[in-house]
Amino acid sequence: MKKKHLLPLTAFALLMMMGCSVSGNSGTTADTSNNSSTATTAETSGTTSENNGSAYDYNSQISVEEAEEIEVEDNTGDFAIETSDGIYSQSGNIYKITSAGTYTLSGNLTGQILVEAGEDDEVVIELNGVSITYGSDAPIKALTAGKVEISAKKDTGNTITDTRSAKTTDTTTLGEGAIYAKTDLKLKGSGTLVVEGNYNNAIHTTKDLKIQKLTLKATGYNNALKGNNSVTIESGEVQAYAKTGNGIKTEDSSVSSSGNQKGTVAINGGNVYIDSLHDAIDAIYNIEIDELDSTVPTEISIKTGTKSTYYSRSSFKADSEKGLKAANEIIVNKGTVVIAASDDAIHANYGDSLDNGSKGLGNITVNDGLIQVASGDDGLHADNTLTVNGGKIVVTGATEGYEANYIKINGGYSYIYGTDDGVNCSKKSFNSCAITITGGYLDVAVSNGDTDGIDSNGNFAMSGGTVITRGSPGTSSAMSTGLDVDGTCSITGGTFIAFNGLETAPSTGNNVLFAGTTTAGSGMGMGGGRGGFGRPGQQGTSSSYSFQAGSYTLTGGNLNISFTNDYNYGSFMIYSSNLATGNTYTLTRGTTSVLSWSQTSSSVTIS
Numbered sequence: 005m006k007k008k009h010l011l012p013l014t015a016f017a018l019l020m021m022m023g024c025s026v027s028g029n030s031g032t033t034a035d036t037s038n039n040s041s042t043a044t045t046a047e048t049s050g051t052t053s054e055n056n057g058s059a060y061d062y063n064s065q066i067s068v069e070e071a072e073e074i075e076v077e078d079n080t081g082d083f084a085i086e087t088s089d090g091i092y093s094q095s096g097n098i099y100k101i102t103s104a105g106t107y108t109l110s111g112n113l114t115g116q117i118l119v120e121a122g123e124d125d126e127v128v129i130e131l132n133g134v135s136i137t138y139g140s141d142a143p144i145k146a147l148t149a150g151k152v153e154i155s156a157k158k159d160t161g162n163t164i165t166d167t168r169s170a171k172t173t174d175t176t177t178l179g180e181g182a183i184y185a186k187t188d189l190k191l192k193g194s195g196t197l198v199v200e201g202n203y204n205n206a207i208h209t210t211k212d213l214k215i216q217k218l219t220l221k222a223t224g225y226n227n228a229l230k231g232n233n234s235v236t237i238e239s240g241e242v243q244a245y246a247k248t249g250n251g252i253k254t255e256d257s258s259v260s261s262s263g264n265q266k267g268t269v270a271i272n273g274g275n276v277y278i279d280s281l282h283d284a285i286d287a288i289y290n291i292e293i294d295e296l297d298s299t300v301p302t303e304i305s306i307k308t309g310t311k312s313t314y315y316s317r318s319s320f321k322a323d324s325e326k327g328l329k330a331a332n333e334i335i336v337n338k339g340t341v342v343i344a345a346s347d348d349a350i351h352a353n354y355g356d357s358l359d360n361g362s363k364g365l366g367n368i369t370v371n372d373g374l375i376q377v378a379s380g381d382d383g384l385h386a387d388n389t390l391t392v393n394g395g396k397i398v399v400t401g402a403t404e405g406y407e408a409n410y411i412k413i414n415g416g417y418s419y420i421y422g423t424d425d426g427v428n429c430s431k432k433s434f435n436s437c438a439i440t441i442t443g444g445y446l447d448v449a450v451s452n453g454d455t456d457g458i459d460s461n462g463n464f465a466m467s468g469g470t471v472i473t474r475g476s477p478g479t480s481s482a483m484s485t486g487l488d489v490d491g492t493c494s495i496t497g498g499t500f501i502a503f504n505g506l507e508t509a510p511s512t513g514n515n516v517l518f519a520g521t522t523t524a525g526s527g528m529g530m531g532g533g534r535g536g537f538g539r540p541g542q543q544g545t546s547s548s549y550s551f552q553a554g555s556y557t558l559t560g561g562n563l564n565i566s567f568t569n570d571y572n573y574g575s576f577m578i579y580s581s582n583l584a585t586g587n588t589y590t591l592t593r594g595t596t597s598v599l600s601w602s603q604t605s606s607s608v609t610i611s
Contacts, residue, residue, distance in 0.1 A: 142179025309346025
């Protein structure tokens with residue numbers, strides 16, 4: 005028996021191949037490591053913001069490279085099943101396992117492995133170079149047992165192929181996948197397993213599915229991996245292909261008799277590649293991404309939608325084609341996630357009725373890790389609250405980069421390019437919405453049109469961190485600015501920089517000094533801004549300053565900020581608790597001084 009075993013590309017390698025020297029509309033460099041403390045020197049407190057290195061190219065949508073093929077040549081030897089502690093029987097080409105024990109399979113079988121053991125029995129099926137093909141039912145089918153473990157032995161290649169025609173009607177007698185279980189199911193081992201599910205799913209259990217260490221390629225006509233109660237990937241190399249459905253799916257959000265919440269998809273380690281027509285991960289409860297063992301990195305690469313165009317649909321379809329979708333919450337604690345999706349890259353629903361009697365919360369929380377996405381709709385969309393506490397998030401292309409009712413940025417590094425608004429709170433689920441920034445680094449740019457860098461249909465409050473935001477380039481419209489707020493707007497700490505002005509003037513605390521242009525009734529913004537104090541739509545005064553595309557550095561006092569603009573802008577403004585009277589500040593593009601001023605008071609006007 006010979007085998008060909010090529011591992012998929014890691015997400016980190018994909019980032020390198022995608023050209024993440026990335027020099028974009030904005031942005032400082034986000035390190036591709038998973039340790040947010042080493043990404044840049046930009047402090048999230050807002051007292052000192054410093055950043056060095058190249059920037060991200062937000063005009064370049066990422067493309068997830070195809071994973072290298074995992075192939076296993078057919079096993080041609082006679083089929084054999086060996087056990088020293090188990091009991092099985094044979095009827096034609098059906099092998100029935102009826103007791104706990106370890107069963108070692110090898111050779112070629114056109115038939116079925118059927119497990120009907122005791123309710124507390126633990127059945128271990130070792131794959132030692134086996135090829136199982138069946139066209140009447142699931143090739144491996146476990147109906148009763150305490151739990152079933154399928155292990156691919158080291159240095160072996162194994163294939164399980166369901167040759168049935170695609171499912172057209174529901175039935176209670178046939179297995180729903182090439183590997184199908186009504187028990188807890190664990191897949192593991194140091195070998196390789198290729199599963200082809202032409203009937204419905206590739207691998208499906210009605211209970212918990214766990215994958216550990218295994219090199220696995222699962223292709224499903226519908227879903228690739230389905231665990232009704234949960235799916236957990238702890239380590240290994242996993243490729244999931246879904247021809248008409250979801251890559252990974254759960255569907256039961258009830259609470260077990262022992263008090264455990266069902267319905268979560270957890271990826272805690274390993275290299276996971278998902279290519280699906282519809283949602284890559286569709287969790288009926290939570291999606292949780294972590295890295296529980298530092299020696300087993302978590303790297304996830306995803307693409308969804310029509311194979312030829314994963315993130316450029318001309319019109320939206322009724323079917324969901326999201327990268328990560330959860331009915332309750334999505335939590336990223338660590339790991340590297342790369343997504344090219346034709347729908348929202350990351351999406352949490354609010355208000356879905358769950359089997360546990362509650363309603364979906366609709367929250368997304370990012371605590372650490374690296375997330376890079378390109379989307380045909382929103383980058384990160386939470387129907388309720390999007391919270392960024394740490395990590396690095398790069399939205400290289402999306403309609404709106406961040407969208408939620410409540411957006412809370414407390415830390416981390418966010419680099420966003422949107423074809424509509426970069427950051428938007430929308431009131432879609434509630435009667436109010438707000439954007440609050442207490443720390444972190446936020447860098448936003450948008451394309452031409454009626455687009456704002458930050459758009460709050462409710463309130464905006466900043467008390468720390470660093471924000472660089474840009475309105476629509478190449479336009480003089482006062483409706484396309486760095487910040488548009490319908491409700492209250494305040495900046496009481498941190499550093500806020502806007503190009504092409506503000507549509508809404510913020511109130512400031514006593515600890516905030518700012519440099520800007522104030523022309524009564526006509527506008528604001530150093531060098532002639534957009535949108536007056538409470539009078540959006542008024543054009544700012546003309547300016548002799550031109551903020552052309554290039555790499556910029558702002559220095560003076562405690563300020564040392566570097567960023568890149570891809571486009572030309574007509575105005576510049578800064579609000580900062582780091583500005584101090586008596587200091588001189590200089591804005592430099594490359595080696596050319598563009599603007600220099602002395603902070604002689606709390607408000608300095610340069611026209």
